[in-house]
Amino acid sequence: MIESHTTPAERVQLLRQRIAEADYAYYVLDDPVISDAEYDALMRELRQLEAEHPELVTPDSPTQRVSGQPSRQFAPVTHLVPMLSLGNVFTPEELAGWARMVTNLLGQEVVWCVEPKIDGVAVSLQYQDGILVAGATRGDGVTGEDVTANLRTIRAIPLRLRQGVPGRLDVRGEVYLPRARFAALNQAQLAAGQRTFANPRNAAAGSLRQKDPSLTASRGLAFFAYSVVQPELLGIATQYDLLQKLGELGFQVAPGAQRCTNLAQIWEVAERLREQREALPFETDGVVVKVDRFAFQDQLGARDREPRWAIAIKFPATQGQTRLKDIVVQVTRRGQLAPRAVLEPVPIGGVTVSSASLFNEEEIARLGVLIGDRVVVERRGDVIPQVIATLTSQRTGEERPFRMPERCPSCGTPVERRPGQVGVYCPNTWGCPEQALQRVIWFASRAGMDIEGLGPERIEQLRDAGLVHDAADLYRLTVDQLVQLERFADVSAKKLVEAIEASKRQPLPRLLVALGIGDVGEATARDLAEAFGSLAELRRATVEALQQVPGIGPKVAQAIRAFFDDPQNARLLDELAALGVTGGEMKRRVVGDALRSQSWVITGTLDSMKREEAEAALRALGATVTGAVSRKTTAVVVGREAGATKLAKIAEYGIRTLNEQQFLELLAQHGVPVPANR
Ligand code: IVH
Numbered sequence: 001m002i003e004s005h006t007t008p009a010e011r012v013q014l015l016r017q018r019i020a021e022a023d024y025a026y027y028v029l030d031d032p033v034i035s036d037a038e039y040d041a042l043m044r045e046l047r048q049l050e051a052e053h054p055e056l057v058t059p060d061s062p063t064q065r066v067s068g069q070p071s072r073q074f075a076p077v078t079h080l081v082p083m084l085s086l087g088n089v090f091t092p093e094e095l096a097g098w099a100r101m102v103t104n105l106l107g108q109e110v111v112w113c114v115e116p117k118i119d120g121v122a123v124s125l126q127y128q129d130g131i132l133v134a135g136a137t138r139g140d141g142v143t144g145e146d147v148t149a150n151l152r153t154i155r156a157i158p159l160r161l162r163q164g165v166p167g168r169l170d171v172r173g174e175v176y177l178p179r180a181r182f183a184a185l186n187q188a189q190l191a192a193g194q195r196t197f198a199n200p201r202n203a204a205a206g207s208l209r210q211k212d213p214s215l216t217a218s219r220g221l222a223f224f225a226y227s228v229v230q231p232e233l234l235g236i237a238t239q240y241d242l243l244q245k246l247g248e249l250g251f252q253v254a255p256g257a258q259r260c261t262n263l264a265q266i267w268e269v270a271e272r273l274r275e276q277r278e279a280l281p282f283e284t285d286g287v288v289v290k291v292d293r294f295a296f297q298d299q300l301g302a303r304d305r306e307p308r309w310a311i312a313i314k315f316p317a318t319q320g321q322t323r324l325k326d327i328v329v330q331v332t333r334r335g336q337l338a339p340r341a342v343l344e345p346v347p348i349g350g351v352t353v354s355s356a357s358l359f360n361e362e363e364i365a366r367l368g369v370l371i372g373d374r375v376v377v378e379r380r381g382d383v384i385p386q387v388i389a390t391l392t393s394q395r396t397g398e399e400r401p402f403r404m405p406e407r408c409p410s411c412g413t414p415v416e417r418r419p420g421q422v423g424v425y426c427p428n429t430w431g432c433p434e435q436a437l438q439r440v441i442w443f444a445s446r447a448g449m450d451i452e453g454l455g456p457e458r459i460e461q462l463r464d465a466g467l468v469h470d471a472a473d474l475y476r477l478t479v480d481q482l483v484q485l486e487r488f489a490d491v492s493a494k495k496l497v498e499a500i501e502a503s504k505r506q507p508l509p510r511l512l513v514a515l516g517i518g519d520v521g522e523a524t525a526r527d528l529a530e531a532f533g534s535l536a537e538l539r540r541a542t543v544e545a546l547q548q549v550p551g552i553g554p555k556v557a558q559a560i561r562a563f564f565d566d567p568q569n570a571r572l573l574d575e576l577a578a579l580g581v582t583g584g585e586m587k588r589r590v591v592g593d594a595l596r597s598q599s600w601v602i603t604g605t606l607d608s609m610k611r612e613e614a615e616a617a618l619r620a621l622g623a624t625v626t627g628a629v630s631r632k633t634t635a636v637v638v639g640r641e642a643g644a645t646k647l648a649k650i651a652e653y654g655i656r657t658l659n660e661q662q663f664l665e666l667l668a669q670h671g672v673p674v675p676a677n678r
Contacts, residue, residue: 015046027155028252060159074145077136086312113239113292115257119283120176127169130161153217158250173225177204181220195393225251286314316349333438335426356385360423370399410434443471448514449503472575508583518559533588595623604639
């Protein structure tokens with residue numbers, strides 16, 4: 001590709017430009033323009049040329065991202081302009097108080113710029129005539145550390161600005177570790193016996209302070225720019241415009257910045273970001289609200305190292321650190337022994353968390369957690385809190401490993417490990433009291449029969465009173481029995497009996513989920529109910545018939561059959577039926593096996609139904625439907641404007657074809673309802 005008349009200097013120049021373009025496209029725009037192989041080839045050629053012509057090596061060359069010897073220590077750097085911190089607000093009232101202070105001081109209303117607050121490490125980057133010459137961490141705001149060599153390894157930091165800026169430019173922003181990188185990093189650290197990080201921010205800080213730049217480079221750090229010290233050098237008057245300009249200069253800016261003219265808008269932007277925060281590839285702990293116009297910012301100034309012109313609206317915490325006091329083992333409704341972390345209570349986002357799920361032995365090994373360790377706990381939305389990291393650096397030596405018990409903690413039966421499955425099981429399905437209790441709890445839960453007022457504690461109380469051993473017993477409870485119990489009054493007893501009675505009207509799919517058949521979830525339950533119409537029919541279904549239901553494979557079909565074949569389940573179902581719990585009847589959707597193990601293709605447009613409807617109809621008859629005609633194709637439904645290549649292949653292979661009319665007749669013949677003409 002080398003143009004014959006170019007000099008090495010020109011070629012080096014061209015290669016650097018192409019590599020910078022590729023880096024920008026990949027790391028900033030997230031929209032790669034060349035393949036990895038092409039990129040590697042450019043780098044290889046550049047390295048080669050620079051080796052041959054050392055005089056051509058410049059600090060902004062992409063070969064210089066990872067360079068230099070590991071440093072022993074980072075030199076202190078005094079920021080020419082201090083790097084400030086931010087005040088916090090948590091409520092609309094506090095925000096209003098701050099905004100009032102601002103408008104009072106300025107004597108007028110202002111426009112605000114609202115942007116995500118990135119949870120990383122603040123750094124300052126020095127550009128001299130558009131070339132990165134130095135970079136430092138924030139440190140205490142006045143003095144930071146010179147981490148230039150490490151910052152240079154971050155591909156989202158341009159070594160040369162995309163537009164010329166004469167003189168000195170101090171660009172500030174946040175170095176962060178993308179979420180996906182964080183999880184991978186902790187796993188690798190654990191595997192290597194190295195300390196793990198509590199959160200992406202600590203991991204970013206740790207990665208930036210590596211003595212060896214090649215280690216920093218391997219961590220996959222990224223960077224969002226959000227300010228420059230003298231925006232007037234760029235001819236920019238507002239924060240919002242500055243963010244656009246930073247993008248043009250080759251920086252990544254955090255997505256979602258907005259101009260707002262009133263507090264309601266600001267709060268809405270913050271709320272929206274809070275809702276999205278878990279889906280974002282970076283960690284954000286709030287939004288930063290800034291007075292948009294720099295002239296106003298200058299007028300307001302700072303106090304106590306915090307600008308008067310900016311404030312952070314902090315999101316409630318989702319993480320906390322605490323001590324894992326113990327690991328207890330619970331038995332699930334399926335008999336799996338589930339380890340749970342007993343935690344020293346810790347407030348996280350307004351809720352006190354004192355226990356967390358650890359899932360299974362594998363998860364405990366993955367986390368490398370010992371009893372007594374300090375751990376990071378995460379609580380998100382409604383889900384059960386989780387231990388997400390172990391703070392191995394804070395060990396005292398007093399910690400001890402957890403051992404999975406060899407016997408079921410509820411019934412004492414020796415546990416078993418099952419080939420191909422994670423976890424340890426109590427095999428005493430019918431005799432284990434905890435499994436029985438958990439099955440009833442599941443049956444009554446919101447996912448199952450959704451019986452109001454019948455939560456886990458209530459069910460345990462009923463069990464302890466000897467009234468409830470299985471789901472059928474619920475339907476035998478009387479008001480007279482309940483009022484004898486503690487915490488039951490006439491009204492609550494009556495209400496509960498009514499709620500249980502009302503659950504008899506729950507439709508079949510719900511009952512199927514409540515029974516806890518194999519892996520049958522909501523969607524499969526609906527398919528089964530529609531295929532067989534009633535519980536009685538379903539109980540009679542053969543493995544073959546079950547497999548006719550679209551989406552049910554041999555494994556699930558066998559698990560369902562095994563469930564109904566179990567004499568204990570059969571007894572429970574008979575009792576439930578006798579008590580009036582049947583799930584009722586459902587309108588059956590035809591299924592058949594007329595086209596079993598046949599491979600069908602639909603080509604062209606059908607007038608009477610959509611393509612998906614036609615495919616579903618074929619599947620309901622047992623056929624598989626594929627997109628391409630091959631020698632294995634059984635038949636092809638040919639609609640209007642069918643593809644020429646397909647028709648040629650059909651002819652070549654001598655495959656049977658049906659026109660639309662013939663296809664409709666076939667469906668009618670097998671009782672598949674056809675949608676009325678569209
Ligand atoms: S503005 C002068 N904008 O938050 C005000 N800071 O808690 C500070 N931060 O040290 C700079 N995202 O590290 C600003 N969009 C953003 C930010 C941001 C994160 C950090 C910054 C600062 C800390 C204060």
